Structures are given as structure tokens and as C-alpha cells.
Amino acid sequence: MANAPAAPVRVRFCPSPTGNPHVGLVRTALFNWAFARHHQGTLVFRIEDTDAARDSEESYQQLLDSMRWLGLDWDEGPEIGGPHAPYRQSQRMDLYKDVAEKLLAAGYAYPCYCTTEELDTRRDAARAAGKPSGYDGHCRDLTAEQKAAYEAEGRSSIVRFRMPDEAITFTDLVRGDITVQPENVPDYGIVRANGAPLYTLVNPVDDALMEITHVLRGEDLLSSTPRQIALYRALIELGIAKGTPAFGHLPYVMGEGNKKLSKRDPQASLNLYRERGFLPEGLLNYLSLLGWSIAEDRDIFSMDELIAAFDIEDVNANPARFDLKKCEHINAEHIRKLDVKAFAEACGPWLQAPFAPWAPEAFDAEKWTAxxxxxxxxxxVLSDITDNVDFLFLDEPVEDEASWTKAMKGDPAALLTTARAHLEAADWSDPESLKNAVLTAGEAHGLKLGKAQAPVRVAVTGRTVGLPLFESLQILGREKSLARVDAALAKLTA
Structure with a gap:
């Protein structure tokens, strides 16, 4: 376990409201949340919504709703406020404009008048010569006369940050020491020609103004870190930042075919897991294992246990593979841990429209409780419950021809006739009596219990797989159960 940071921990989760939240985004939020809670620190929830063409209010509301559903509470941000409000970048534009002007005035940034065509031509030439193809510094040291000439041509300009002509070294909390040479990090844009600030400016400026101590984010943003460190140094010189945060870059999450999991992949959508009825605790438990572990021989744990054990320096730098089957297994284990009353309540949405195929008045709360x-x-997952209990609330069991064909082999009519007779005489207050009735019927036909109960199960529930049969028969009741056996016999002899 790493030593506690010297200063109070302040981390941030700063998604853009573009589309549905995905599991990679949730993993980032989770690690920031767990790190903050482990160190009794602060989680800042910030919305990066400067891209008016892609951002939407609907997506913004989905982000807030998702965080609440997951139980990832925040200490500063939307709906809560805090000392560094506002927490939506679209409401902080004057701050970015002010910082950009200060960077220009101090010489840390400069106007760049190069057109897209000129940039492309010079990049192609650099590639052909075997040189780095990043920005070549063409406008870095323009004289006042040269700037005036460009402006007289009617050229617009972006603002570029001036990178130092020296290597940048930093210690990544996940990957260790990293050094980047200056030729690999050219001057970069921070303000568009229309005056709109870019991510490269607003993200580190907000981190500086909000006094973020640790930036924990995806590996895809690692390449931007040297640029941001250089910008931080300038912000410190200008008195805007108090220091440079520590950086930790989380490993990629890989999907099918060992490709990076994309937000466009169906299994990446958080909504999918909510709709299927994953528990927040189960999903978060699994996502925490994508790059981290609580112990070599343990996969199931609570969020309190995660908080107690988590530290960013224990995260593995290697890519993590998303395994849906393991995710489902862990969720199932969390379902088993629920108090039965809590489980019954959690299943509520899947016992009514639009999920339930039975009429609302057909639902029997007493049978459900039993x-x-x-x-x-x-x-x-909780959505499994609908198919597992529909036989209790439908007038007739579902018609599943595959199950019927599989179960009704040999002489099912003879078996069902014998089973019915024994069931009619059984004690329906005791599932063991019902089991003995079917067992005895099977023995009369040379069948073991597994083979003997299959036709009875399909006759009563419609499926070959389901909940414990004899408890199901008891809860459905003698009259309905025998009536369904009679209906199956009629179908077999038709």
C-alpha cells in the first residue's frame, strides 16, 4: 500500500455529455471515486461541455442519473456546487479567455496564421524527409510586421502554446517514469480561430483553478500529458496554478478480438447493464477488476472493501480485457448476497409492464413473496426474473417448442398420467411429498428423477429450465398444476 499523499487529495471526473455513458467512462469515475474516498479526499464532478455541436442536455442528465444510480457520489459539482463553481465548462468561458490573454501577453502562447492547406503541405514534406510531422513552429517568432501582413491578407489565427525546447519527464502513478523529447511534442493549439477554447486549454486550466492534486484518466490521454505539464508550468509562473498534479493513466479496456473497447460496442453501453438488471455493486465490483485487484484469490467484495483497499499505484499498466461472462458471474454473486426482501424489491421493474407479459391484475404478490x-x-441479472416466474401469473404456460420437444421423449403421456395420479394424492403443503410423487412415477417407468420431472416441468412452466420444480408446483397450487398436466396430456394425445 502506498503512503498517503502529503496534501489533501482532490481528484476529478470530467466527462463530456456526448451520447450514452459507457463502461470505460464508469471505470474512470470509479477509480477516481475510490481513490478520493480511500484518502478521505474530494471528488470534483465537472462537465466538459464546450463542444456545442456534440454536447446535449439529454446526455448531461444521463451522466448525472448514471452517477446517482451507481452510487458514485461527488463532493463538488452539478446540483451540489462548491468553492470553484460553476462546474460546467460552458459557463466558464470568460475564465478561459482571460487565461489565454495572459498566456499571449507573457509570451507563453502566440497567434498562428497557417492555413490547413499549408500545414498539410509542410507535414507531407516532413514525412517524406523522415522528420517528425507535427507543427514546425512556422509562426512561433513572427515579427509585428509579419503578423500585420497576414492580417492584411484577411487571415484568421488560432492561439498556439509554445512548448519548451527541452525534454519533459514525469512520474506516472501507474507506469513509472516517462520522458518525452521536445521534437515529439510540438507547439499545439489552445484556442480556435473563432475564439472558442480547446480541450488542451480548458482541461488543465480547470484542474489548476480547482486545485486538483491527482489526474487519473485513460491511457488514451497519456500523449497529452507532456503538453499539459508544460502549460501547468506557465500557469504557475503566472500565479494561476499552485502546482502540477500527479498523473496516473489507466490501462485500456479491451473488447472482442482484443481490440480497444469502443463506446460504439454494444457491450460498452452502461444503459445495457441497467436494462438487463445488473446491480450497481455487482457492475462496479467487476469494473474495478479491470486493471486492479483486491487480492490474488478474491474477486467478490463490497464497495466499502474496495475503498479500504484501493490505491492508484496498485493499478496494473497492462490492458484489461472485458469479460461479460465474468461480469455476469460477479453480479450473480452480489444478487445472492442481498437480503431476500431487498432482492424482491429490486426485481420490481421486471415484474410489471413493459417487461412482464402478464396482465397487471394477474400479478399475485403473495406468490411472488413465496x-x-x-x-x-x-x-x-434481475431481468432473468420475468421468464423464471411467468408461469405463476400467466393463464397458461409459455409455448416453447424447443423445450417441449426436448422433454416429451419416449412415452411422455404414460409418464404424465402416472405422475398426475401420484401428484393428486400427494401432500401439497410439502414440496418433498411432490418430489416423491414424481420420483415414484418415474420409477414405475424405469426413469430416474431427472428424466421423470422434465415432462412435468414443461407441462407446468413451459420450459425445461427454471426454478426448483417442486417448490414451484407448491406455490402455483394443486388445482392449476394438475390442470396444466391435463392440458399437456390432451396435447400429447390429440
């Missing part, structure tokens, strides 16, 4: 403890041991 079956819930058995269902809790079988489902992987």
Missing part, C-alpha cells in the same frame, strides 16, 4: 427466495439463487 417464490422470491428460490428465484434469488438462480438469476444472474
Amino acid at each position: 417464490i422470491a427466495p428460490y428465484a434469488q439463487t438462480r438469476v444472474t
